[in-house]
Amino acid sequence: MRSAGRVGIGSSAAERPRIQWPDGRDFAFTIFDDTDSATLELVRPVYDVLDGLGLRTTKSVWPLRGEGSPDFSGSTCADPEYLAWTLGLQAKGFEIGYHGATFVTSPRERVIAAIERFNDLYGHYPLSMANHLACGESIYWGADRVTGINRLAYNLLTRFRGNGRFRGHCEGDPLFWGDICKEKVRYVRNFTFKELDTLAACPMMPYHDPERPYVNHWFASSEGRNVEAFNRCLTEANMDRLEARGGASIMYTHFASGFNDDGHINPRFQSLMERLAGKNGWFVPVTTLLDFLAQQRGPTVISDRQRQGLERRWLMSKLTIGPS
């Protein structure tokens, strides 16, 4: 294990060693799609766009059916037609990621059942995941995303709404599943930044944080929670800059949020994706990209100073882009 060293948070893109992407590609781009509100009708046409352009990204799923009437629901792997479609995506080279057991809080036994169900369906345990805001078993989430003085700042910023609410990492709690996460899940998403070049915002990713031992490796992402935010981040100027400096982007989004409006794909999204796909980018799923970065640099363990800098930059970013 080594520290992130000279690719630390203080280094600019100019100082950063340029990454030699596979197959002579100039930069890397992918997407982690949180499955909130997703239905076949809403998101299949969006994936048809990505597929048609040759982009391969990560679509998350909820393996189990949820109960109750939460703020966000959507299709789960209990829906045979939806499940078949996700398996078809996987067969085409898209990655299927994990967004929690389902759209409501699940105790440990349900999480274990969900992770096993995922393995049965997709042939492997979840390689990448993102916490879902409505799930109490989310791991190191809410105020536990950040440390020390930054936690206090986060709590003040969010009026303590996320303080102690998420229990996935709390040993002895009915919602604890940290040991399962450590054993089965390779990458977990944490911070979201407004820069399109995620690697410039978080040069040490994927990284291990010794303060959060139940997560093997963390990754960051770029802010694109709905079609407006996505299009705002992926402007022509930003994608040209990403290309010029050989960076890597992992967009965070919800493809059910405005990308397909009553059967019509958002035209700005469509044209931006076409422009991007015309470039010499490496368009692979999240885990493929993170595995490559990890292989290039060896395992990265974040230092206290790097953690502090990363958390502070995220908190500053939250002031301008809102909760994520």
Ligand SMILES: [Zn+2]
């Ligand atoms: Zn979610």
